[in-house]
Amino acid sequence: MVGAISITHYSASTVLVSWTSIQKHGNGLLCNTNKVRKPRAVSMSVRAGERLYLGLDFGTSGARFAIIDKDGIIQAEAKREYPLYLSGESHDWVRSWKETLFSLLHDVPLHLRKHVVSISVDGTSATTIIVDSDSGEPLWRPLLYNESCPDALATVKSIAPPNHTVCTGSSTLCKLVSWWNHVGSNQKHALLLHQADWLLWLLHGKLGVTDYNNALKVGYDPEVDSYPSWLVSQPYYHLLPSVVAPGTPIACLKEEIGNKYGFQKDCVVCSGTTDSIAAFLAARATQPGKAVTSLGSTLAIKLLSNTRIEDSRFGVYSHRLDDKWLVGGASNTGGAILRQLFTDDQLDKLSEQINPSQPSLLDYYPLPKAGERFPVADPNLAPSCATTMSPLTKTSKFS
Secondary structure, three states, X not given: OEEEEEEOOOOOXXXXXXXXXHHHHOOOEEEOOOOOOOOEEOOOOOOOOOOEEEEEEEOOOEEEEEEEOOOOOEEEEEXXXXXXXXXXXXXXXXXXXXXXXXXXXXXXXXXXXXXXXXXXXXXXXXXXXXXXXXXXXXXXXXXXXXXOOHHHHHHHHHHOOOOOOOOOOOOHHHHHHHHHHHOHHHXXXXXXXXXXXXXXXXXXXXXXXXXXXXXXXXXXXXXXXXXXXXXXXXXXXXXXXXXXXXXXXXXXXXHHHHHHHOOOOOOEEEOOEEHHHHHHHHOOOOOOOEEEEEEOOOEEEEEEEOOOOOEHHHOEEEEEEOOEXXXXXXXXXXXXXXXXXXXXXXXHHHHHOOOOOOOOOOOOEOOOOOOEOOOOOXXXXXXXXXXXXXXXXXXXXXX
C-alpha cells in the first residue's frame, strides 16, 4: 500500500485542490484547501477567455475556497473560521455556514470572478439538515457528522442488511429515523439534505438534489445507482433527495448572486462530495492500493480499491469513485482534541521533544468525548491513556 497525507488542519500551509473529470462530470470542481488567514491571489493576470473553477470546502471548524485553471494551477485561495452564533444554548450552525459561504464569495478576487465557469462545494459526511421542502428553511437543528443517534439504531438494523454502512449510530439514516420518530411523522413538507447539498441550494435554488457520495450513509447504493428496496418501503422515503454523480451540473448560479458578486451569468453550480473524498482527489492518488490520510479536526482514511468493502462494526465503508471504490473510515480523533487540550505554544514545545526514531511508551486514545466511529464503531468508547507517561505529561487530560 502506498500512502499519502492530506493535511487540512489549522496550521497547514499546503493547498490541495481537486476537480472531477470534465468529460464525465461536466465542469464541476471539488476542492479541499488548507487554511490561510486572508484571501491570497496567486496570479494577478488572467488571459482573455480563461476558464476558472471555484471549489469551496466546508470542514468542521471553518471553510475555504480555491480557484484553479484547467491545468490545476491555483489562482487564488482563502479561508474563514465559522462565526459563533448561538440559538438558545447551542451553536447556530446553519447561520454560521450561510454567512461563511457568502463571505468566501466576497473574498474571491474581483478580477477572477468573471472567469469562473463552475462552482461546487464539499461538506462533512453525514452532517444532516431537515428542511421545509417548499422554502428550504431548516425545520430542525443540523445533526453533525459525529453525532450519534443510538435511539434509532435498533430500528435501522431491523430494516437494513447486516453490517450495512447505515448500521451505526452516526449514519445519516439513523439521524433521519431519530428525527422522524420524535417529530418528523407530523411534518408534511420535509426534505433531507446534507451540508453540501444545502449550501449548493443557496447558490442554484434547485431544492432536493444530492450526490451519491453524500447519500451513501443514508442508504443509497452507488453500485446500482438507486435507493434499495428496503429503504424505498419506509414511511420517510419521500424525504430523500434525488441523487446524481459528484460534479454534475445542476443549474446556473442564481442571477441575483451572480449580479451581486460579479460572476458570469452562465456560471454553473455542480453537485458536490464529502470533504474527505475531496482531500483524496486533491492528493492525486490514482492507482488501486494507494491511500490518503486526511488529518484535520478529525482523521479520515481512504484507500483506492477495485473491490467494495463495508462492515459497520468497524466503521468501514466504500464510496464510489468512477469505476473504483474508496475504502476507509473516519475517526473522531484528530486535531480538534489537541486544540481542546493544548495551546499553540504547548504543542510547539512538546512536538520539539518528540524523537520519531524511538518508540513511545505512551498509549493514548485521545477523543473529544466518548464515542468512536472508526476503526471500531462504538458510541460509548471512552478516551483513554496508559499509566506510563513522560515527565512532560504527568497528569492525563484524556480521562
